[in-house]
Amino acid sequence: MVKLIAMDMDGTFLGKEGVLPEGAIDEIKKLSDKGIVFVVASGRSLDSIEAMFEPVKDIMGIIAENGSIIKLFGKELQLKTLPQQHLGDIEEFLTEEIGYPVIKTQYREYMLPYSHDHFSEISHLARKLVRVERIGEVVEPVVSVAINVVNGTMPQVKTELEKRWGEHMRIIQSGHFWVDMISLGTTKGDSLEVIMQKLDINKEETMAFGDYDNDIEMLELAKFSYAMCHANQHVKDVAKFECESEQILDIIKQHC
Structure with missing residues (x-):
């Protein structure tokens, strides 16, 4: 029996339109009534996730910032931060x-000056985006x-970031341009495992959905693991099943 559902957001639950599927909030309420925990696992900020799931945020789990923040039933379980001494060097490089x-903190996001013209492209990440000089x-x-990342430069940028700061922080591609x-050491999978241990839920009782590299560790923790049909092959290789975003709610209803 499924007792926990871990769900990636962008490219998975939100689909191509970037919005929750119709009936999602009601379905999460029904799952909760059955004792099944719905967990959102995303690279998005805690604030933006809580805003999207406002009616049910206190009856579900939230893994934000690719695992850095964990909340369960409205209570914080984990908050991991970056080593402060490297932030100045990162600013010089970018x-x-x-x-x-x-630059993302627990409840607020900051943008540097040269990103101002790019504001419309990134403002969907959070409701509290503040402009700063440094x-x-x-x-x-x-x-x-x-x-x-500027289009077409992801491999070079990711490699350079890993070379400079890979010993001090995790560098993870979370989208085609991000x-x-x-x-x-932070992953969605490690954070999901924290929740599973807290609730005494095992792999046989877990379902997970994802579409990108940052979902792999999470998919590995679930017996019922689904990669989106558009996912890279190495993500599909980890998952046991494939589906489209539009099929997710039906799959959940079939199993739960």
Whole structure:
């Protein structure tokens, strides 16, 4: 019997339109009534996830910032931050020829000057996006740095980030144009495992859906693992099944 459902957001549950499927909130309520825990696992900010799931945020689990933040039933279980001493060097490295960074704290996101013209492209990430002149103006602990990489340069940028900071933080591609810098050793899978242990739920009782590299560890923890049909082959190789975003709610209803 399925007791936990772990769900990636962009490219998976949200589909091509970037919105929740019709009936999603009601279905999460029904799952909760049955004792089944719905867990969102995303690279998005905690604030944006809670806003999207406002009616049910306290009866579900949230894994935000690719695993850096965990909340379960409205209570914080984990908050991992980046080592502060490297942020200045990261700022010196990043330019508009490389990409547009968003510096993310637990409840607020910050944007550097050269990203201003790019604001419309990244404002969907959070409701509280603040413009600053330098990273040094950010006083809260930084949870992650998300970089919207210039088209066609992802392999080079990711390789250079790993070369410079791979010993101090995890560099993970979270979308076709996005690379995230998060706390070393942090994955969606590790954070999902924290929730599973807390609730005494095992792999045989877990279902997971994802579409990108940052979902692999999460898919490996689920007996019922689904990769989206558009996923890269190495993601599909990890999952046991494939489906389209439009099929997800029907699959959940069949199993639960």
